[in-house]
Amino acid sequence: MSDELIQIETPFAFNEENQREFDALIGRYPVKEAAMLPTLHLAQRQAGYITPAVMKYVAEQLEVSVMKVKDVVTFYPMFFEEPVGEYVIRVCHTLPCALRDCKGVLDHLKTKLDTDVAAETNLAKGTTPDGKFTLMKVECLASCDVAPVIMVNDDLHKNLTPEKIDEIIDNL
Amino acid sequence: MVEERRILYEHLDVPDINTFDVFRQYDGYTRFEKAITEYQPDDIAKMVMDSGLKGRGGAGFSTGLKWSFVPRDIKPCYLCCNADESEPGTFSNRYVLEKNPHLLIEGILICCYAMGIETTYVYIRGEFTLGKKMLDAAIKEAYEKGYLGKDIRGTGLNIDIYTHPGAGAYICGEETGLIESLEGKRGQPRNKPPFPAVEGVFGKPTVVQNVETLCNLPFIVGNGVEWYTQMGPTYADTRANPPTPDPNTGTKLYCISGDVNEPGVYELDLGLTCSELIEVAGGLRGEEVKAVIPGGSSAPILTHYELDTRLDFTSLTLAKSMLGSGGIIVMNETRNIVDCLLNIMKFYAHESCGQCTPCRWGTPWVRDIVQRIADGDGRKSTMTRPKFGVAENGRWGDTGETEEIYEDLDLLESVANNIANVDTMTWNTICVFGIAVSWPAVSYLRKFRPEFEAAIREGKLVTLPVAEATVPPEENYAYQQRFIPKEFADL
Ligand SMILES: Cc1cc2nc3c(=O)[nH]c(=O)nc-3n(C[C@H](O)[C@H](O)[C@H](O)COP(=O)(O)O)c2cc1C
Ligand code: SF4
Ligand code: FES
Numbered sequence: 001m002s003d004e005l006i007q008i009e010t011p012f013a014f015n016e017e018n019q020r021e022f023d024a025l026i027g028r029y030p031v032k033e034a035a036m037l038p039t040l041h042l043a044q045r046q047a048g049y050i051t052p053a054v055m056k057y058v059a060e061q062l063e064v065s066v067m068k069v070k071d072v073v074t075f076y077p078m079f080f081e082e083p084v085g086e087y088v089i090r091v092c093h094t095l096p097c098a099l100r101d102c103k104g105v106l107d108h109l110k111t112k113l114d115t116d117v118a119a120e121t122n123l124a125k126g127t128t129p130d131g132k133f134t135l136m137k138v139e140c141l142a143s144c145d146v147a148p149v150i151m152v153n154d155d156l157h158k159n160l161t162p163e164k165i166d167e168i169i170d171n172l
Numbered sequence: 173m174v175e176e177r178r179i180l181y182e183h184l185d186v187p188d189i190n191t192f193d194v195f196r197q198y199d200g201y202t203r204f205e206k207a208i209t210e211y212q213p214d215d216i217a218k219m220v221m222d223s224g225l226k227g228r229g230g231a232g233f234s235t236g237l238k239w240s241f242v243p244r245d246i247k248p249c250y251l252c253c254n255a256d257e258s259e260p261g262t263f264s265n266r267y268v269l270e271k272n273p274h275l276l277i278e279g280i281l282i283c284c285y286a287m288g289i290e291t292t293y294v295y296i297r298g299e300f301t302l303g304k305k306m307l308d309a310a311i312k313e314a315y316e317k318g319y320l321g322k323d324i325r326g327t328g329l330n331i332d333i334y335t336h337p338g339a340g341a342y343i344c345g346e347e348t349g350l351i352e353s354l355e356g357k358r359g360q361p362r363n364k365p366p367f368p369a370v371e372g373v374f375g376k377p378t379v380v381q382n383v384e385t386l387c388n389l390p391f392i393v394g395n396g397v398e399w400y401t402q403m404g405p406t407y408a409d410t411r412a413n414p415p416t417p418d419p420n421t422g423t424k425l426y427c428i429s430g431d432v433n434e435p436g437v438y439e440l441d442l443g444l445t446c447s448e449l450i451e452v453a454g455g456l457r458g459e460e461v462k463a464v465i466p467g468g469s470s471a472p473i474l475t476h477y478e479l480d481t482r483l484d485f486t487s488l489t490l491a492k493s494m495l496g497s498g499g500i501i502v503m504n505e506t507r508n509i510v511d512c513l514l515n516i517m518k519f520y521a522h523e524s525c526g527q528c529t530p531c532r533w534g535t536p537w538v539r540d541i542v543q544r545i546a547d548g549d550g551r552k553s554t555m556t557r558p559k560f561g562v563a564e565n566g567r568w569g570d571t572g573e574t575e576e577i578y579e580d581l582d583l584l585e586s587v588a589n590n591i592a593n594v595d596t597m598t599w600n601t602i603c604v605f606g607i608a609v610s611w612p613a614v615s616y617l618r619k620f621r622p623e624f625e626a627a628i629r630e631g632k633l634v635t636l637p638v639a640e641a642t643v644p645p646e647e648n649y650a651y652q653q654r655f656i657p658k659e660f661a662d663l
Contacts, residue, residue, distance in 0.1 A: 028334045030374050036356030037339055041298070062356070075358040075525075076339035078298045090299075094260040095469060095515045096429040096501055139342065139519050140260035140469075141299055144429035144499070145436045154301040 012053040018042050022061065032062045036072055040079055049080040077138070082123040085134035087172055089113075090151040093137045096144035105148045108162045109135055112169060132172075174440060174448045177403065179423050180387045181439045184271050190306055192313040195274040201319055203394035204281045208327050216286035216393065223392045223400045224419025229254050229345075229382030230468070230497050232485040239287060241369040242377045249377045251283055251292040252354065252368075253386060256338055256345035258297055259468035260519060261499030264425035264437045265383040269296065269303030273310035277333065279386030281319065282393055284331045287379060291332050295350050298339045307335055342523040346603050347380040348372075349525065360525045361603035384425055404442035407486050420484035424498050431457045431504040442484040446474060449483060450502060458504025460638045463620070465503075467496025469516050470608030472594075472615035473509075475642045493615070508635045509620040510627050513612065514542045520609045528601040534591040535609050541584045542613075550628030553577035562646065578628055581617060588613035619643055 014022055021042060025035045039062065043054045050073050052066075059066040073079045091106050106117065118126025118136040126135040143149045146158035150165075157168055178184075188194045195201070207216055221236025242249060253276070257265040268276055280292050296304045311333050314320040322330050336354055343349045344359035351373045353359035372378025392400050401421045408415040420442045426449060429435045434454030446464055450456055464474045466483060472493040474481060481491045488495045503512065517539040526532045544550055559575040562568060592599035592606035594614045599606040617624055623641045626634040635641075 028332075031355070033356040034354060034374075037298075037353065038337055041337055041339070064356075068357075071358055072356065076298075076341050078340035093515075094519055095465075095512060096261055098512075098515050099430045099501070099503065099507070138299075138340070139522065140258060140262075142257045142263045142266050142297070144261055144263055144501075145427065147429060147435070151299060156302070 010053065012043070012047055012051065012057045014042070014057075015046060018046055033064050033068070036062060036064075036069070037076070040069075040073065044079060049083050051081075077120060080123060083127070083131070084123055085127050086132050087152055088134045088136065090136055090138040090141070091117075092139070092141045092143075092147070092149050092151075094140035094144075096140070097147040097149060100147040102148040104162070105150065105160050105165065106135075106137065108165055109150075109169075112166070174444050174452055176438055176452070177423055177441055178439045179391055180268070180275070180384065180425060181437065184267060189272050190270075190274070190310060192274060192310070192317055195272070199394070200274055201278055201281075203390035204278050204285070204319070205325070207282050207285055207393045208325070208329070211393075213286045213288060216282060219392055219397050220286070220389065222397045223388075224406065224417075224421040225385065225388055225392065225400075226420070226485055227382055228384035228388075228424065228498065230259065230470075232495060235381065235385055238369060239379065241367065242287060242379060243370065244288065246377050247288070248291060249287060249289050249379070250373050251280065251287070251289045252347075252350060252373060252378055252380045253280060253292060253294040254345060254347065254350060254380055254382045255294055255296040255300070255303070256342075256350060257300075257383075257497075258342040258345050259470065259497040259499055260516070261427060261429055261465065261468050261501045262497040263427050263429075264498065266300060266303055267437060268383055268387060269300060270306050273303075273307040274314070275387050275390065276307065276383055277310060277314050277319070279389040280333055281324075281331060282389040283379065283381065283386060285329065289379070290330050292334070293354055293373070294333060294335045295344070295354060296335055296337055297344075298337050304335055304337060311335070341525070342519075343525045343603075343605060346605065349603065350380065351378065358525070360527045361605070363602055388422055405482070405484060409486075418486050420486055424483075424495075426483065426498050426500060428453045428500045428502065430500075430502040431507070432502050433457050443482045443487070445480050445482050446500075447479040449500060450479075453502075456502065456504060458506060460505040461502065462505050462507055462638045462641065463503045463509060463512075465499075465501040465612075467494045468499040469501070469519065470494075470611060471496045472611045473619060475619050475645075476638055477642065477645050505638050506635065508633050509616055509623050509641065510542065510546050510633055513616045514539070514546050516612050517542050517609075520605075524605065524609075528606070530591045530600045531606050531609065534587050534606075537587050538584060538591075538609065538613050541580055541587070545580055545584075545624060545627050546633055548627070548631035548633075550581075550624075551579040551583075552628050553579050576625075578625055580628060581621070581624055585614055585617055 025038050029035055039058055047054050055066050055069040059069045093102050113128055113133050115128050115135055116125050118134055141149055148160050150157050183189050183198045217239050225235045226232045227235055255265055338344050341359050344353040346361045347368055348362035349359040354373055368378040368380050404421045407418040409418040423439050424442050426438045432453040438452050461476050465471055485495050521536040521539040524531050524535045556574040556576055559571050559573040561571045563571050588610035592610045594610050620641050621643055623636050
């Protein structure tokens, strides 16, 4: 067997805080499987991205097959199966933002961070070598009135101009 | 000028309205108290029916009617509040969640009381981290104050609300996709029937309702049906005999973006015209309106000839478009329609859930054709053919002229119409995402055909002056009532 095929994984388990949150979650639904999305969000917050070990752990917790977890993870764009940067920068590029020059925003970020834009199946492409940033395009973030917008991790930044972008990035 | 009428958004900017105490000062939860003390659950359901409230999430289906389909003897019954808000151009739910979450909770309480529901899931799109945080905090407060939980205010009512985060998939806004996603699966829509009202989440009857729809309930209960129905027009639907009233009552949170000076959410009575709304939003940014998308990116486009169209459910349906989610996107004379269509088609190609073949393959195909045209590689035949249009006798037919054959434009229309046929309103797919794809594709093409032809002819994107780029209504069946549209029944 070639070396790439052998994956040495550190096992995953929720830390105490997340375990408590998970225990609260599970009681909300008549079936455990329904807690899938919130559980995966929790796990991703802890592990950074969804590794096979995370999937296995989540599957055990929710009493479903690992395949089912994988099925869900591959469907939703917010779950990453590869490492991402410390700051994930999501640039909206749907029509209302496009009418307000989101392309300029994207180009500015590309030059500033000196990176390409991530593809959904190749996040490394948009990640800076130092692992600090991942740049990706996303669809409408429901803030078209303050377009163009980006999200840096959980925070929305509005009405962007090159100067504003510089300020945001430099302050990270 | 049309005046804003703030009802849902009235207290939006009051400092700390997101806290229980401040919300309480502004009549918070009194409407719920009125509901449980003065009315029976069935009275509330009847009030909602009489108010003519139509769903604000996209389909515009009568809320009262939807409730009437829910079997009362099967328990538990669930309420799913649709806070997925991902339709491009829509952003009104976000402000409710972030600034005034208690209003939504009050709406949910009234709905739960009327329908005998004990559990509500609020499906919030994954990117709304702030909105979820604010709503979670408000829910916690409501539990503490005894407005949620067991035996609410000593009435014996038990109501729980849970928030459930999405994870970035647009299709989870479709109600059955939302239900699948809530059950912890891929968000792939289900075949209907059975409708969610009969068999929804966890196999039980489920009411799916948009945030804005639910936020209307406190005001209907608080101020009464008569007050509510004064806002917005009520038409007579003459397709029925005798004509039935077709209410477009209440206010709408119009979201306006694109080329206007003051984009934002404006709460106005339903039924103002497109040009009036642009006026309210600070006027056009630019010289001339080229096009307006009236109801989120899925809605067929309107041209400058159609700016007097009233922005309500009925008028837009008759104009062969839709109010949808109320996301209005304005484009001025500098915009290229081919380019705009390309942007939208990229969105849909990315968001197709991939269950049905016509949608999974057709949508990227449409995108690729538009991309090809935009890149200047659009295909055109050297041959000509008889031109169809409004013939001498005034009817649709052979005009006796010839026209050039733009192969890619024929292909574009044919592929789009095979995902969902916009003329007959029939779709070859499980959910109406199919229509959301072919509606823009076909309407942009039919109404702005000269710009598409120019791009193919010149081998590059050409932005024509508005008058030249737009097909006038009298020459084009895109505008005309060839078929009476079947109700967009997405219940
Ligand atoms: C592709 C698609 C996407 C949709 N997205 C949303 C959405 O983001 N938010 C929403 O409230 N309704 C959305 N809907 C409409 C829902 O299916 C459903 O009609 C609505 O939530 C019902 O609530 P209402 O009657 O209160 O409008 C979408 C429908 C389709 C077909
Ligand atoms: S029409 Fe498209 S989005 Fe809807 S179920 Fe079919 S493949 Fe999925
Ligand atoms: S298009 Fe960017 S926020 Fe809506």
